[in-house]
Amino acid sequence: MSYRFQSVSNSNLTLPLFFSSTIFHPSHFSSRAWRCGDTFSLNARTQMEEHDFSKVTVTADPQSLENKISAIRSAGPSKLQVIADFDATLTRYWINGSRGQSSHGLLKQGNPEYDAKRHALFEYYHPLEFSPHIPIEEKTKLMEEWWGKTHALLVEGGLTYDAIKTSVANASIAFREGVVELFEFLEERDIPVLVFSAGLADIIEEVLRQKVHKSFKNFKIVSNRMIFNEDGCLVSFRGKIIHTLNKNEHALDMAAPLHDHLGETNGPIDDNSSVKTRTNVLLLGDHIGDLGMSNGLNYDIRISVGFLNDNIENNLDSYSKAFDIVYLNDAPMSGVVKLASQLCS
Numbered sequence: 001m002s003y004r005f006q007s008v009s010n011s012n013l014t015l016p017l018f019f020s021s022t023i024f025h026p027s028h029f030s031s032r033a034w035r036c037g038d039t040f041s042l043n044a045r046t047q048m049e050e051h052d053f054s055k056v057t058v059t060a061d062p063q064s065l066e067n068k069i070s071a072i073r074s075a076g077p078s079k080l081q082v083i084a085d086f087d088a089t090l091t092r093y094w095i096n097g098s099r100g101q102s103s104h105g106l107l108k109q110g111n112p113e114y115d116a117k118r119h120a121l122f123e124y125y126h127p128l129e130f131s132p133h134i135p136i137e138e139k140t141k142l143m144e145e146w147w148g149k150t151h152a153l154l155v156e157g158g159l160t161y162d163a164i165k166t167s168v169a170n171a172s173i174a175f176r177e178g179v180v181e182l183f184e185f186l187e188e189r190d191i192p193v194l195v196f197s198a199g200l201a202d203i204i205e206e207v208l209r210q211k212v213h214k215s216f217k218n219f220k221i222v223s224n225r226m227i228f229n230e231d232g233c234l235v236s237f238r239g240k241i242i243h244t245l246n247k248n249e250h251a252l253d254m255a256a257p258l259h260d261h262l263g264e265t266n267g268p269i270d271d272n273s274s275v276k277t278r279t280n281v282l283l284l285g286d287h288i289g290d291l292g293m294s295n296g297l298n299y300d301i302r303i304s305v306g307f308l309n310d311n312i313e314n315n316l317d318s319y320s321k322a323f324d325i326v327y328l329n330d331a332p333m334s335g336v337v338k339l340a341s342q343l344c345s
Helices: 042-049 061-074 112-129 135-158 161-169 179-188 200-209 249-254 271-276 288-293 312-322 334-343
Strands: 001-011 015-019 021-027 081-086 193-202 219-229 234-238 280-285 299-307 325-328
Touching: 061 280, 061 299, 081 288, 081 299, 081 334, 112 135, 135 219, 135 234, 161 200, 179 334, 193 200, 193 288, 200 219, 234 312, 280 288, 280 334, 288 299, 288 312, 299 334, 325 334
Parallel strands: 081 193, 081 280, 193 219, 280 299, 299 325
Antiparallel strands: 001 015, 015 021, 219 234
């Protein structure tokens, strides 16, 4: 069933808005709130309180999306792979009313001095990461600088693997509802999942151990991976730095099947070359920069799914232009599970 929303007006423009099933089509997003059959104005805070955006799916071009779904379904699961960001994509953005922790942010070294130094770096660089006024080239250099300094502090501060286990056990981090269902659905169909993260691979693996209690043979993690000595102390990092603006399949040589360094995996279902032959992509991210995760792959069709978790009013326009589908307000993964079942039907 389809519903037509009345136009939303302000002094500059009048916008017709449409809602079909769970698809909301925005040509723009103003500081208004909408109800079926009503036209009225509220501030942004009241808008968020009045409406459950987790039940809203946004797409700017429904016909293009439907064409992509049909083409991927026709090609079959053997041509499909999933590329996903971790923090705030597979994990929840909000937990019990507070901002959930990232795989970097949850880490406590057991050394308050170095924890404070890393937090100071976060306070300085994090606003720069999301600044719309910094050119991408300059911002990329800043992110490399931030990650490099953070990694150096982790080594210098004597991080141990035991500290990682304790940090995860005490962390405010959880997977979105439906994530495990998605993992299992894809594993049953031998569809590879590449988890790209600017965080820390060893922490991601520990989160999966403690929160999911199992591994998945179709998983590979592309992230910053630590090297520990025999005493379990961090001595260095492997490969190049992966930050929020350079996550892509050029870093595939850093990918490892889940838990492989602990000998707990059954091994990946595909090597890197066969993953590259899977030319249809379902990409999941919460940052427009996550779209670059597929840059190293010569794909035929890509469906991009964006999770817009916060600051919806300011970002919906750019997200709806960048992603094929946008889920709002820290939505569950159930919509992606349904989409995956359509692609594999």
